[in-house]
Amino acid sequence: MTFTTxxxxxxxxxxxxxxxxxxxxxxxxxxxxxxxxxxxxTGVLGMRVLRKLDFPEMKFSLYFLMKDDDAAAPDEAGERxxxxxxxxxxxxxxxxxxTENDPDFRYHDxxxxxxxxxxxxxxxxxxxxxxxxxDNNQVAFVKRPEQGKMxxxxxxxxxxxxxxxxVQPDLLTGLGRS
Amino acid sequence: MTFTTxxxxxxxxxxxxxxxxxxxxxxxxxxxxxxxxxxxxTGVLGMRVLRKLDFPEMKFSLYFLMKDDDAAAPDEAGERxxxxxxxxxxxxxxxxxxTENDPDFRYHDxxxxxxxxxxxxxxxxxxxxxxxxxDNNQVAFVKRPEQGKMxxxxxxxxxxxxxxxxVQPDLLTGLGRS
Numbered sequence: 001m002t003f004t005t006x007x008x009x010x011x012x013x014x015x016x017x018x019x020x021x022x023x024x025x026x027x028x029x030x031x032x033x034x035x036x037x038x039x040x041x042t043g044v045l046g047m048r049v050l051r052k053l054d055f056p057e058m059k060f061s062l063y064f065l066m067k068d069d070d071a072a073a074p075d076e077a078g079e080r081x082x083x084x085x086x087x088x089x090x091x092x093x094x095x096x097x098x099t100e101n102d103p104d105f106r107y108h109d110x111x112x113x114x115x116x117x118x119x120x121x122x123x124x125x126x127x128x129x130x131x132x133x134x135d136n137n138q139v140a141f142v143k144r145p146e147q148g149k150m151x152x153x154x155x156x157x158x159x160x161x162x163x164x165x166x167v168q169p170d171l172l173t174g175l176g177r178s
Numbered sequence: 179m180t181f182t183t184x185x186x187x188x189x190x191x192x193x194x195x196x197x198x199x200x201x202x203x204x205x206x207x208x209x210x211x212x213x214x215x216x217x218x219x220t221g222v223l224g225m226r227v228l229r230k231l232d233f234p235e236m237k238f239s240l241y242f243l244m245k246d247d248d249a250a251a252p253d254e255a256g257e258r259x260x261x262x263x264x265x266x267x268x269x270x271x272x273x274x275x276x277t278e279n280d281p282d283f284r285y286h287d288x289x290x291x292x293x294x295x296x297x298x299x300x301x302x303x304x305x306x307x308x309x310x311x312x313d314n315n316q317v318a319f320v321k322r323p324e325q326g327k328m329x330x331x332x333x334x335x336x337x338x339x340x341x342x343x344x345v346q347p348d349l350l351t352g353l354g355r356s
Contacts, residue, residue, distance in 0.1 A: 006230045008241070010213035012221040015247065018311040019224025021303035024245045024267045025345070027205040028296035035188035043190040046197025052184045053354025058327065062354065063186070067202045068266075069193065078351030085301045085347035088246075088267030089202045094296060108294035114286035116340070117295030118206035118272060123263045125199035133196040149236065162294070167203070169263035173256030176231025176240065 026064065026090035027120060029162055030107050033100035034063060036159045037093055041065050044137045045122060045164075047091065050084045051077075063093040067122070091120065109161045119155065121165035127152060130166055150175075204242065204268035205298060207340055208285050211278035212241060214337045215271055219243050222315045223300060223342075225269065228262045229255075241271040245300070269298065287339045297333065299343035305330060308344055328353075 005013055031037040041047045047065040050073055054061045064084045071087075074080045084090060099105045110117035124130040127145055134141070134156055142155035142163055154166040183191055209215040219225045225243040228251055232239045242262045249265075252258045262268060277283045288295035302308040305323055312319070312334055320333035320341055332344040 006227045006241075008212065008216055008227065008230060010215070010217035010220070011227055012217065015224045015226070016221065016311075018307070019222075019245075020247055022224050022245055022308075023301045024225070024269060025299045025301045026343075027298050028343075030293055030296055034186065037188070038186055039188035039190065042188070043194065044197075046193045046200050047202070048193070049184045049186065049189055052186060055354055063184075067197075067200050069198055077355065081353055082347040082351050085299075085345050085350055091202060092296075092299070108286075108288070108292035110286070110288060110295050114292075115208055116286035116338075117288050118208055118270075120205050121203045121263075121270070123201045123203045129196070130200075133194075160294075165204075165206075167263050169260040172263055173260050175259055176233055177255065 023086065023088055025085055025087065026092045028092040028094055029120075029158075029160070031093045031095055031160050032105055032107060033159070034061065034093065034095040035100070038063065038065075040159050041091065041093070044134070044139060050090070051081055053081070059097040061095045061097070063095070065091045065093065107160050107162075109163060111163055119163035119165050121167060123167050123169050125168065127154065127166065127168035127171060130154075130168075134166075201264065201266055203263055203265065204270045206270040206272055207298075207336075207338070209271045209273055209338050210283055210285060211337070212239065212271065212273040213278070216241065216243075218337050219269065219271070222312070222317060228268070229259055231259070237275040239273045239275070241273070243269045243271065285338050285340075287341060289341060297341035297343050299345060301345050301347050303346065305332065305344065305346035305349060308332075308346075312344075 047067045050066050051064040074083050140157040145152050145154045152171040156164050158164055225245045228244050229242040251261050318335040323330050323332045330349040334342050336342055
């Protein structure tokens with residue numbers, strides 16, 4: 001295997017030496033109620049909470065989650081913080097204290113106007129089994145695999161309404177081929 | 179090393195067997211002009227374009243980028259699509275055709291109201307060197323490392339105004355400790 005990259009206007013094919021060791025560590029989403037979000041991301045998506053950081057002065061807490069079935073992380077809290085920030089594919093959930101007590105409070109999912117952020121995506125080994133699992137857990141779907149133009153691609157909603165794409169990689173080899 | 183997790187209301191400590199093999203694959207951001215965004219993400223952040231998928235019927239293209247200095251990906255396009263969806267820490271940029279030609283068009287960064295998505299984050303081996311690199315490339319800062327309450331944490335902006343956190347993991351061992 002080589003590392004084939006695709007060309008397009010703007011693309012710099014050769015990696016700048018100054019960026020060696022940069023890691024796309026996490027994406028951050030604000031959540032209304034961490035108890036509800038953590039139940040979803042750990043209980044339904046199988047993530048683990050690597051680190052919880054509290055900032056009482058600024059009245060918020062951060063939760064760093066990872067989906068890696070076999071990883072090992074250091075026990076000591078400070079070392080685990082540093083380790084967490086060294087990984088790829090972390091999800092950071094930000095809880096601004098008190099939002100969970102306001103029945104009218106909700107965050108913006110990025111897909112309603114004004115648009116920007118679209119979704120996060122989990123790939124799964126078996127899409128049909130994953131759909132059954134989500135149904136058994138009363139997860140809301142934006143789009144089931146058989147709906148719409150893109151077959152074999154599902155979108156579910158997290159408790160705040162953020163979209164989560166669900167795909168099975170080996171079903172997508174023909175995607176977007178002209 | 180063990181895999182220490184943190185407890186909190188809602189957290190399921192034991193991973194559900196049905197989620198084995200789930201991978202947090204990517205986060206998707208809409209971008210106005212792919213040539214500008216790709217120049218930034220490849221030329222300044224050192225990412226590589228794994229896959230470009232075009233959907234002419236729906237008038238959009240998707241760009242899948244990865245920052246992994248040593249990874250190898252398959253040459254054949256379909257296999258590379260499947261491989262791309264199997265990785266962790268991918269960034270997907272969505273281009274809805276034509277936005278680049280509208281001078282008034284802009285996406286919502288999620289930090290202005292209405293809030294939701296917050297940022298993506300890159301960790302770097304040397305924060306000071308990364309800041310010099312960003313300054314040399316005329317990157318806009320939301321917050322420089324020495325500003326604000328959180329020292330040693332920087333935020334830059336991508337060409338659409340999305341925030342990108344920049345951290346050096348070993349400087350953060352004391353973060354959020356009570």
